[in-house]
Amino acid sequence: MPTEKKYSYQELRQIAEKFLINHKLGVLATGRKNGTAQQSLVSYTYDGSDVLITASESTAKIKNIRKNPGVSFAVWKDETCVVVYGEAKLLQGKNAENYLGHALNPGLQPGERTLIVLKPTTWRWARITG
Numbered sequence: 001m002p003t004e005k006k007y008s009y010q011e012l013r014q015i016a017e018k019f020l021i022n023h024k025l026g027v028l029a030t031g032r033k034n035g036t037a038q039q040s041l042v043s044y045t046y047d048g049s050d051v052l053i054t055a056s057e058s059t060a061k062i063k064n065i066r067k068n069p070g071v072s073f074a075v076w077k078d079e080t081c082v083v084v085y086g087e088a089k090l091l092q093g094k095n096a097e098n099y100l101g102h103a104l105n106p107g108l109q110p111g112e113r114t115l116i117v118l119k120p121t122t123w124r125w126a127r128i129t130g
């Protein structure tokens with residue numbers, strides 16, 4: 001019976017980062033004023049260090065982040081799941097353009113487009129393999 005390879009934390013994190021780079025949909029969890037979780041299905045980009053999400057200023061996720069920047073973000077496929085935790089930073093206008101190197105795409109909802117920048121500080125994963 002073959003034994004499974006044991007990965008180091010750094011190897012698992014590299015696999016998790018590759019997983020984030022290769023996927024585009026996830027769930028962003030923010031905290032509502034009453035303490036309950038607000039989950040939002042979002043498209044995202046992982047640039048190798050930050051999770052980047054754009055949204056309208058009028059959305060619940062932006063309002064929640066303004067009150068409490070602590071968020072979690074989950075991406076899964078089949079039995080593999082990667083969850084990251086951290087504090088979200090909000091950028092608008094020229095600040096968002098300078099960060100990205102281009103203008104934010106127009107959205108469907110009213111309100112100024114906002115870039116959510118999540119720098120993961122804690123990583124969790126399940127059934128991740130190389």
